[in-house]
Amino acid sequence: MATNIGFIGLGIMGKPMALNLIRAGYHLVVHSRSRGPVDEMVAAGATAASTPADVARQTDCVITMLPDTADVELVVSGAHGIVVGLKAGAIVIDMSTISPIATERLAKAVASAGGHMLDAPVSGGEVGAKAATLTIVVGGNHAAFERARPILACMGNPDRVMHIGPSGAGQTCKLCGQIAVSGALAGVSEAFALAEKSGIDKARVREALLGGFSASKVLEVHGERVLAGNYRPGFSARLFQKDLRLVHETATANAVATPATSVVSHLVDALVAAGGGHLDYAAVATMWLEKADGVFETELR
Amino acid sequence: MATNIGFIGLGIMGKPMALNLIRAGYHLVVHSRSRGPVDEMVAAGATAASTPADVARQTDCVITMLPDTADVELVVSGAHGIVVGLKAGAIVIDMSTISPIATERLAKAVASAGGHMLDAPVSGGEVGAKAATLTIVVGGNHAAFERARPILACMGNPDRVMHIGPSGAGQTCKLCGQIAVSGALAGVSEAFALAEKSGIDKARVREALLGGFSASKVLEVHGERVLAGNYRPGFSARLFQKDLRLVHETATANAVATPATSVVSHLVDALVAAGGGHLDYAAVATMWLEKADGVFETELR
Numbered sequence: 035m036a037t038n039i040g041f042i043g044l045g046i047m048g049k050p051m052a053l054n055l056i057r058a059g060y061h062l063v064v065h066s067r068s069r070g071p072v073d074e075m076v077a078a079g080a081t082a083a084s085t086p087a088d089v090a091r092q093t094d095c096v097i098t099m100l101p102d103t104a105d106v107e108l109v110v111s112g113a114h115g116i117v118v119g120l121k122a123g124a125i126v127i128d129m130s131t132i133s134p135i136a137t138e139r140l141a142k143a144v145a146s147a148g149g150h151m152l153d154a155p156v157s158g159g160e161v162g163a164k165a166a167t168l169t170i171v172v173g174g175n176h177a178a179f180e181r182a183r184p185i186l187a188c189m190g191n192p193d194r195v196m197h198i199g200p201s202g203a204g205q206t207c208k209l210c211g212q213i214a215v216s217g218a219l220a221g222v223s224e225a226f227a228l229a230e231k232s233g234i235d236k237a238r239v240r241e242a243l244l245g246g247f248s249a250s251k252v253l254e255v256h257g258e259r260v261l262a263g264n265y266r267p268g269f270s271a272r273l274f275q276k277d278l279r280l281v282h283e284t285a286t287a288n289a290v291a292t293p294a295t296s297v298v299s300h301l302v303d304a305l306v307a308a309g310g311g312h313l314d315y316a317a318v319a320t321m322w323l324e325k326a327d328g329v330f331e332t333e334l335r
Numbered sequence: 336m337a338t339n340i341g342f343i344g345l346g347i348m349g350k351p352m353a354l355n356l357i358r359a360g361y362h363l364v365v366h367s368r369s370r371g372p373v374d375e376m377v378a379a380g381a382t383a384a385s386t387p388a389d390v391a392r393q394t395d396c397v398i399t400m401l402p403d404t405a406d407v408e409l410v411v412s413g414a415h416g417i418v419v420g421l422k423a424g425a426i427v428i429d430m431s432t433i434s435p436i437a438t439e440r441l442a443k444a445v446a447s448a449g450g451h452m453l454d455a456p457v458s459g460g461e462v463g464a465k466a467a468t469l470t471i472v473v474g475g476n477h478a479a480f481e482r483a484r485p486i487l488a489c490m491g492n493p494d495r496v497m498h499i500g501p502s503g504a505g506q507t508c509k510l511c512g513q514i515a516v517s518g519a520l521a522g523v524s525e526a527f528a529l530a531e532k533s534g535i536d537k538a539r540v541r542e543a544l545l546g547g548f549s550a551s552k553v554l555e556v557h558g559e560r561v562l563a564g565n566y567r568p569g570f571s572a573r574l575f576q577k578d579l580r581l582v583h584e585t586a587t588a589n590a591v592a593t594p595a596t597s598v599v600s601h602l603v604d605a606l607v608a609a610g611g612g613h614l615d616y617a618a619v620a621t622m623w624l625e626k627a628d629g630v631f632e633t634e635l636r
Contacts, residue, residue, distance in 0.1 A: 134533070157547045169547045194546050199535045206533045210526035210540050214549035217525065220595030221518015224586075225511035231589040232435070232507045234500045239511050245495050246458045246470045248515035250551035285525075288532040291623070293598045294521030322592070 037061055039185065040089035040096035041080075042109055042116075043130070044071035047156070048099035050163040051129070051189045053078060058188040063092045086112070087119035095125045095185060102276060103132040110151075111143045122148040125178050127186070129170070131155045131277060134202035134209070134284055141174065141201040150178035153201065154186060155208040159269050162190075169194040171211075173203035209284055212277045216298040218252035223319040226260060230323055237261055256316035260323075265313035266334040274315035275302050338362055340486065341390035341397035342381075343410055343417075344431070345372035348457070349400035351464040352430070352490045354379060359489040364393045387413070388420035396426045396486060403577060404433040411452075412444045423449040426479050428487070430471070432456045432578060435503035435510070435585055442475065442502040451479035454502065455487060456509035460570050463491075470495040472512075474504035510585055513578045517599040519553035524620035527561060531624055538562055557617035561624075567635040569615035576603050576612070 037060055041052045044066040052075060056062055062080040065088070066072050072082050083089040086109045090096050096116050100106050106128055110116050116126055126144050128137065128151065137153045144151035152174035162168040168190035172179050179197045186195045198207045225248075229239045240257045243249065259265060278299040285292045301321040310317050313334075338361055342353040345367035353376060357363055363381040366389070367373050373383050384390040387410045391397050397417050401407050407429055411417050417427055427445050429438065429452065438454045445452035453475035463469040469491035473480050480498045487496045499508045526549075530540045541558045544550065560566060579600040586593045602622040611618050 169543065171543050191546075194543075196539070196543050198539050198543065203533070203535050206529065206535055207540050207543055210530050211544050211547060211549040213526040213529065214519075214522040214544055214551070214554060217522020217595070218515075218519045218549070218551055218553075220521070221515040224518065224591070224593040224596050225514040227591045228507065228514065228582075228586055228589060228593070229511050231591045232504070232585075234504050234507055238497070238499050239508050242470065242472050242495075242497050242499065242508055243512050243515055245492075246512060247552050247556070248512040248519070250515070250519055250553070251548050252519075252551070253515060255548070281529075284533075285529055288529060290525070290528045290532045292525040292529070294518070294595045295525050297594045297598065 038063060038093045040064070040083075040093040041099070042066065042086055042089055042096065043099040043105075044068070044075060045099065045101070046160050047163045049074070050160070051099060051168075052080070054166045054189050055185070056080065060185070060188075063089050065089050085114035086110070086116045087114045090116045090119035090121065090124065093124070094121055095127065095182065097185075098126070098128045098130060100130045102130070103136045103280075106130050106132050107136060107140065110140050117143055117147045120144065120147045120149045124149040125182055126151045127154050127182055128152070129154045129156055131208055131280070132205060133280055134173075134205035135287055137173070137205050138202045150175050151201065152178055152182055153204040154182075155204055156190065157208065157211060158190070167191045170196070171204045171207040172197050173199055173205060173207075174201045206284065209277065209281050212274070213281055213292060213295050215252060216278065216295045218250045219256060219316070219318065220294060220298050221248070222250075222253050222257055222260070223322040226257075226319060227322040256319070259314060259316040260319045265317040267312070268314035268316070270311060271302055271305050271313055271315040271317060272311035275299075275306050275311070278302060339364060339394045341365075341384075341394040342400070343367065343387055343390055343397065344400040344406075345369070345376060346400065346402070347461050348464045350375070351461070352400060352469075353381070355467045355490050356486070357381065361486070361489070364390050366390050386415035387411070387417045388415045391417045391420035391422065391425065394425070395422055396428065396483065398486075399427070399429045399431060401431045403431070404437045404581075407431050407433050408437060408441065411441050418444055418448045421445065421448045421450045425450040426483055427452045428455050428483055429453070430455045430457055432509055432581070433506060434581055435474075435506035436588055438474070438506050439503045451476050452502065453479055453483055454505040455483075456505055457491065458509065458512060459491075468492045471497070472505045472508040473498050474500055474506060474508075475502045507585065510578065510582050513575070514582055514593060514596050516553060517579065517596045519551045520557060520617070520619065521595060521599050522549075523551075523554050523558055523561070524623040527558075527620060528623040557620070560615060560617040561620045566614035566618040568613070569617070571612060572603055572606050572614055572616040572618060573612035575616035576600075576607050579603060
């Protein structure tokens with residue numbers, strides 16, 4: 035596999051992921067909207083390129099890590115997009131969380147230009163990006179996945195770099211994870227609301243529930259956040275709102291009803307509208323607890 | 336503490352729990368609606384009593400393990416109920432899952448008769464009852480709990496015999512657990528529905544999700560049931576329906592809305608109405624997957 039890798043999108047997640055590739059010995063050609071992170075990467079040994087097409091011209095593997103579907107569409111298939119400069123046989127790895135449906139469309143555009151596109155969204159947040167312990171679920175051609183695996187393994191836990199299925203399957207799997215998290219979070223929120231209104235110690239309830247069938251990562255981690263009233267993200271409500279919008283679009287396109295997830299989605303919408311978009315999304319529990327007043331102004335610890 | 340213990344209700348859960356007390360060296364005075372289990376217990380060394388009042392006359396501690404609120408009300412405060420024969424200072428331990436509100440009422444009746452009532456519902460099912468590994472969450476007077484603890488520890492995991500709060504708090508905590516399980520189960524069901532309709536391997540999705548923030552006991556255990564289509568209970572949909580009815584009553588009485596749990600509750604109602612009440616409640620996932628047809632006639636393995 036190429037030792038030159040393109041990396042487009044150097045935000046909270048992208049920058050530490052790109053740095054892990056440099057540490058692993060790859061030479062990076064980078065592009066980002068903001069000048070600051072590009073300069074940092076150049077100082078670390080990377081080369082800057084002025085457009086996504088220029089990145090593609092210099093590399094056999096281009097990684098994108100961008101906020102939303104429209105950003106990836108512009109970077110991949112826009113006027114100065116990756117497809118314009120793509121080398122024959124090159125791999126495009128989109129590690130953003132975006133629409134599985136748009137992903138299938140973009141994969142076709144990349145294939146028409148003679149390359150392969152993999153969708154490889156990540157879980158594990160900023161902490162996992164820095165520590166290279168991300169979970170990476172991948173959709174697309176299996177042979178292309180095997181070529182990309184050593185690169186992905188530098189950014190994630192090698193045991194948790196998994197091929198899920200064809201193009202779009204990585205994105206769909208990521209959304210399935212957000213659905214499962216939403217359900218668990220709703221359960222914890224409603225349980226805490228009942229405990230609180232009944233005058234029972236929520237910490238004691240959490241402890242009892244962690245030992246039984248009701249145990250979950252969400253009860254453990256978000257349960258602790260709710261008990262402490264500490265909503266320093268983690269993962270912000272605004273980004274979770276974006277993921278739940280993708281869930282709704284994708285579920286609807288597949289004729290699937292997600293009534294429990296939509297309860298959470300609506301309360302996250304209300305949380306963001308009320309001014310809580312910057313808080314960890316576990317703060318949605320306050321929407322059930324009717325303790326939202328004042329919490330948005332809380333100084334983050 | 337007394338070495339004579341009363342035990343009323345020798346069903347699927349009650350009988351193995353009572354046998355564990357005999358194994359621990361207690362002498363039991365038993366009563367049950369069905370003759371069969373009473374004969375079995377007498378063969379194991381217990382004494383039979385003809386009414387709950389007669390049980391109470393011979394013991395300082397009476398345990399009840401009954402299907403629903405009305406059963407416990409009849410056995411505790413009916414014409415031939417425990418209260419009629421209660422010794423001064425005796426403890427009544429209700430290990431059924433019933434209404435926290437009715438529990439508070441019954442605890443007052445027991446207190447008026449000179450005794451103490453503890454609510455001590457269990458989790459862990461038939462397997463936990465046989466293996467004496469139940470989780471037992473307790474509400475009521477703390478001193479009475481300490482007197483009862485050695486007895487409870489013969490039926491459950493001693494580390495998971497927990498005092499939660501005042502009378503009713505054990506029942507409320509048990510319901511909080513069922514709420515948390517409902518949310519997690521909704522999340523898993525909706526995630527699997529999206530995976531299935533998208534044509535992605537659900538087993539692969541489950542594996543990916545178990546490694547991340549979406550991990551839960553429900554994804555692990557019920558996820559496996561759904562993948563295998565094996566709904567041998569476990570815990571039946573009919574009993575889960577009863578618990579979710581208690582959740583709704585109790586939440587409403589405390590002015591708490593549980594919209595996500597009510598999604599699950601309505602689908603469990605539909606599952607039972609369609610003929611699936613005898614299946615493990617994980618079968619509710621089929622209501623999202625639209626694969627319910629035919630599954631109710633499945634031979635249990």
